[in-house]
Amino acid sequence: MDKRLILFSVGNPGPSNRHSTGHLMLKELVSYFDVKQLQKKSPLYSITSNDDHSLILVKSNSYMNDSGKAFKKFIESERINLASTENLILILYDDFENKIGNVKLSTFKNHESHNGIKSIQTSLTQANNNNNGVVFNLGIGIGPKPNNASRDTMASWVLSDFKLEEKQIIETVGLDVLTTYLGEIIEVNGDIKDCNKFNAHMAKMLKGN
Template identity: 30%
Template sequence: MWLFCGLGNPGEEYKETRHNFGFLVLDAFAKKHRLKFEFYRDMESEVAYFKDKAILIKPQTYMNLSGRAVKKWMIKERIPLNNLLVIYDDMDLPLGKIKIAPKGGAGGHKGMVSIIEALGSSDFPRMKLGIGKPDHKDTVKFVLSPFNEEEKEKVKKVIEIAVLALEDLIYKDLLKTMTIYNSQTAI
């Protein structure tokens, strides 16, 4: 069983922002497979189940506290670290690039910092979705802003590719999935 955790912030005002890229991918996966997210107050997240293969969670704690919800699901479902995949935005990758890694640091991402601290380890897979760097120094404003019209077509393609990667991860292994998708760029 996989635990797919998409990172983002709850609320309409954040729905289409760069920081909600992880939520957008899980929403697309759920739509494709006709899954419905339900809010679990005690687990601080929205959740959908994909057969007996994956649990999709969107923490509703706001980004900087995402680790609370992830840890609760890891314990409840007895998910080993290597079966957790965190999906999130990454400013160090250009828009259109996806990178799947078996482990790594937080890279300054507050949601990842929270998860690593809550789990006491960074040894879990992640899917980084490139958003590029802002032209200005205000990174908070950048990640909390929506994708512009010019970027939206590329974002749509990234989401499609990311959904295929999640499907492959479920039915293949991590290494094969990394080999296929780390070389792709949505143009």
């Protein structure tokens, strides 16, 4: 892949739970890609990369609602040019709209329901940056979410621990699907023109495996 691939995970500091699925998967990817352990670069983010820096893994150290601050600090400190299509940034997050273990690639919507994604979108807007097709969401499914859940119920649920069997699905099936997605993104050199078509292509590929 000619482009530089950047994986940026969002979540909360502290023990792992549903809302920290992005961090959980990033930790697995550190081992999968056989790169050095994450190093705390600032209070707001930790980072590692492969030898030629074509792959960069970043963990937000802020709370979910402040993910945009961590993202902004990373972009500024590492001098990442969001106007350059030489970079492809994927935000790893817990997707409560998707079945556990599934993965979905998407662009930023006008009204994001996920607070971490919403915070990053706000930071991009404030910087007058439309991200030029460089930044995408890569959600790891943690659903199904509770039926007819109120805002308070949802807040409690996403902050609760995985059941043992759920965590096993995330760390096996979820990781396998995620790495397959990443492999295909690398194969097409990060050239994602239509996320819906890409997800449909991936669903067909995974079904055939």
